[in-house]
Amino acid sequence: MIDLRRLHVLRAVDHYGTVTAAAKALHFTPSAASQQIRQLGREIGVVLLEPQGRRVRLTPAAQRLLAHAEEIQARWELAELDLRADGDQPAGLLRLAGFPGAVTALLAPAAAALVARHSRLTPRITEAEAAECFDLLFDGDADLAIVEAKPDEPPRDRTRFDQQPLLDDPFDLVVAAGHRLAGRDRVDLAEVADEPWIVPSATCTCRTHVLAACGAAGFTPNAAHDSMNWNATISLVAHGLGVALVPRLAPIPANAEVVRLPSIGEPRRKILTVTRRGGRSSPAVAAALEELERLAPTLLTV
Template sequence: MIDLRRLHVLRAVDHYGTVTAAARALHFTPSAASQQIRQLGRELGVTLLEPQGRRVRLTPAAQRLLAHADEIQARWELAELDLREDSGQPAGLLRMAGFPVAVTALLAPATAALVARHPRLVPRVREAEAADCFDLLFDGDVELAVVEAKPDEPPRDRSRFDQRPLLDDPFDLVVAAGHRLAGRDRVNLAETADDPWIVPSATCTCRTQVLAACGAAGFTPDVAHDSMNWNATIALVAHGLGVALVPRLAPLPPGNAVVRLPCAGEPRRKILTVTRHGGRTGAAVAAALAELERLVPALLAV
């Protein structure tokens, strides 16, 4: 009989990338985590870890075992849902996570609607960036996450996470109220090639999309300022320090003299809903997904 606790340690090493990172997440020492995996290998009669320089890596046998482990985890998720939701009605604790704009524009209003519609449901929202959302899902700390897809990274393990599109969020050009383009109904980004630009900092997912949109319009933006959040971006634009691309989901703070302009070609970012495999069919998660989908049409209106 496989010890499922040891199997979870192996899954954690695969998810977090190293024994040290997995041990930290599981509150083990690295040596204890390695010992758990070695013991699992002895029980199965295979080697699961092998040296790679000063580190270790998972063997082909470990990778084959992980495919079965993910199926076991998905079946366990379904079994838990079946036992907890005998009435078929949303009830109990529902933990959700999302990046800051997703919390503001999506999870906050969806949670309010869930509370009003389903009095037996107890939603909890946690703000977290995309990478942390996947870790929270893997660790069982949330049931549903809203994340921004990263175009420059490969997709997360599809056998472990159920990722589905929620919406394509267009980027609009934001300019100061006195800018020469402010009175237009729609603009071509090429018209801003000579403007100074405010772009997301290197740690922000949207930087890649902004630079790609400018590149598709035929120019490299003259980056005058970097910012880490949309409020800072909009403040810089309002003071006439440059132009910026801002996702439509990001609200414009009141009192800022800026204008939001749709762009020809509508550059977009993809927003996804993510659960663990087997977790999407539960009544509570299904109710939350329905509320999120109800919000989308109004949010994307200009």
């Protein structure tokens, strides 16, 4: 008989990438986590860890076992939903997670609407970037997350997570109110190729989108300033320190002396909803998804 607790340790090593990282997430020592996996291997008669330099890695047998483990986890998710079901009415704690822009534009208004419609439902929101959102889902600390897909990375493990598109969020050129292009209806990014730019910092997912959009327009932006959040970007633009590409989901304060201009070609980022496999069957999650899908199209007008 397979010990499901030990199987979860194996899944954690695969999710977090190393025994050390998995052990930290599970509040184990690395040696204890390794021992759990070795014991699991002895139970089923296969080797699950093998040396790789000074470290260890999962064997092909471990990878095959993981495929079964994800099926078991998905079935367990459905079993929990069935056993805890209170009819088909959303109720209980609904844990939501998302990046800052998603919290502001999507999760906060969606949560308010859910509370108004479902008195027995209690949404709880955690602000988190994509990598942490996947960790929260894996650890069972989130039921539904909104993440920004990275154009330069493959999708996360689809056997473990159910990822579905929510919307494509266009990037607009933002210029100071007195900029020479401020009166235009639409601009070609090549028209500002020689100007100073405010670009997202290296830790921001949107940096890749901005550089790719500029590259598609035939230039590399002159990064005069780096910014970690859109409010700072808007302030720098308003003070005439450069131009910027800003996603349409990012709100611009009403008193900011800037102009948002759609760009030719409309570079976009993909926004996804993510659950654990089987998680969309939850009435609470289904209600949240319905509200998000209703809300999303209303946010994309300039």
